[in-house]
Amino acid sequence: MNTPSALEEMMAALRCLPGVGPKSAQRMAYHLLQRDKSGALRLAQALARAVERIHHCVKCNNYAEEEICSLCRSLKRDAGLLCVVEMPADLLMMEQAQCYRGMYFVLMGRLSPLDGVGPRDLPLDRLLRRAQENIGEVILATNFTVEGDATAHYISTLLAAQGIKVSRIARGLPVGGELEYVDSGTLAQAVLERRVVTG
Amino acid sequence: MNTPSALEEMMAALRCLPGVGPKSAQRMAYHLLQRDKSGALRLAQALARAVERIHHCVKCNNYAEEEICSLCRSLKRDAGLLCVVEMPADLLMMEQAQCYRGMYFVLMGRLSPLDGVGPRDLPLDRLLRRAQENIGEVILATNFTVEGDATAHYISTLLAAQGIKVSRIARGLPVGGELEYVDSGTLAQAVLERRVVTG
Incomplete structure (x- = not known):
């Protein structure tokens, strides 16, 4: 194989991202090398920094x-x-x-x-x-x-x-929702959990 | 805003990838933090290494x-x-x-x-x-x-x-291509550039 190993490794590593298969990884790798080397370096630093620094808040767990x-x-x-x-x-x-x-x-x-x-x-x-x-x-x-x-x-x-x-939190039709297009489960719940408007 | 800045920076940096918008970047960042921290570190190293080492071949320009x-x-x-x-x-x-x-x-x-x-x-x-x-x-x-x-x-x-x-390289119908479904430009070229089979 004539692909440089650093390029192969970059393509393989990009596949840890969700929704990125071999073709996308290849496209991303070539894009970064050809057009956005500074973006690639920035991403490398941001990933390393995030993994090192981000933990869970002891109060809210975020x-x-x-x-x-x-x-x-x-x-x-x-x-x-x-x-x-x-x-x-x-x-x-x-x-x-x-x-x-x-x-x-x-x-x-x-x-x-x-x-x-x-x-x-x-x-x-x-x-x-x-x-x-x-x-x-x-x-x-x-x-x-x-x-x-x-x-x-x-x-x-x-x-x-x-x-x-x-x-x-309340369940029901979304804002802008139309009865004609809503699923029957949501409609049934919206009727069941109806609110009194007057009287 | 309550998002940690290292997380914000990671999401922003992920957007340098082609086809990655704000929502995808967010999903990728959370995925890496929650499920694949080692993958994130590997990606960080692979990106830095690729940018540093990969150049163009003086003969073929690859x-x-x-x-x-x-x-x-x-x-x-x-x-x-x-x-x-x-x-x-x-x-x-x-x-x-x-x-x-x-x-x-x-x-x-x-x-x-x-x-x-x-x-x-x-x-x-x-x-x-x-x-x-x-x-x-x-x-x-x-x-x-x-x-x-x-x-x-x-x-x-x-x-x-x-x-x-x-x-x-030759232009024509793809392997497995059917005349009914091929675009007319390709079909016209395939007729124009037809090959003599016998005689």
Whole structure:
């Protein structure tokens, strides 16, 4: 084979990225070498730095460089509200929606017996301790998948046993949603969980 | 913003990869942190090493770690044939097809006036010198696009003026191609460039 080994190694290493197969890896490698060597060096440094510095916040379990992340240290947030999400990307979406000003707890996963993830594999004891620190309400914002629902149900039982108020984010039609095109499961839930408007 | 800056920087740096937007970069960053930290470190090293070591072969202009690449040094190849391709990926495809055992010259581009790439932006003087080193035939294997065809035409004029034999790879229906589904341009060329089978 006439490919330089450093190039082959770069192509192989690029395949650790999700969704990148051999052809994409080849395209990426050639692109970086031909057009963006500085970008490649910047990426190399950013990867090394991120792996070295990023750990989990001891309070919210999200990724952080400090022991306690800036969100948990912030005085502008409502310290009496705790929102439980599955993944850091979910927290990011909540923040982008600008609909919530309380604290968070990131599970870094969900209950999923099929994948061998049971209650012991999630930091539920840490969540329980965190929820007992002057939290008035825990809002469960796990996904509305089978696993996310099961996780929410498990956590609500756990917290309710300690007398902690627990709520779940609403399920229903999306904003701009049309009845004609929505799936029947969502429509059925929207009818079931309908809100009283007047009277 | 509560995202650690090392994480933000990693997401920003990942966007130097072709086809990676903000959402993909986020997914890749979280994937690496959660599941594949060793892969991230390996990628960081591979990128830095590739940028540092990979240069162009002085003979064929392909990427190489040495001054002259292993293919150009090989004694098993036919030194009298020179195949001209646009990009290193094209050379790789030729090698994978195992249809050619001669030498190569990689243009690292194509004539493309719309993108401001003229004859002076391609290493045509190096190609001319290379073609005069005991080469019996130059095979033009640029793409069958407008730019690739124009490049092939330009090079063939250049080399023919020096009395060098030049050929172009065949155009026609792909292997397994059906007339019903092929585009009319390809079919027209296949008829125009038909081969005598008998008589």
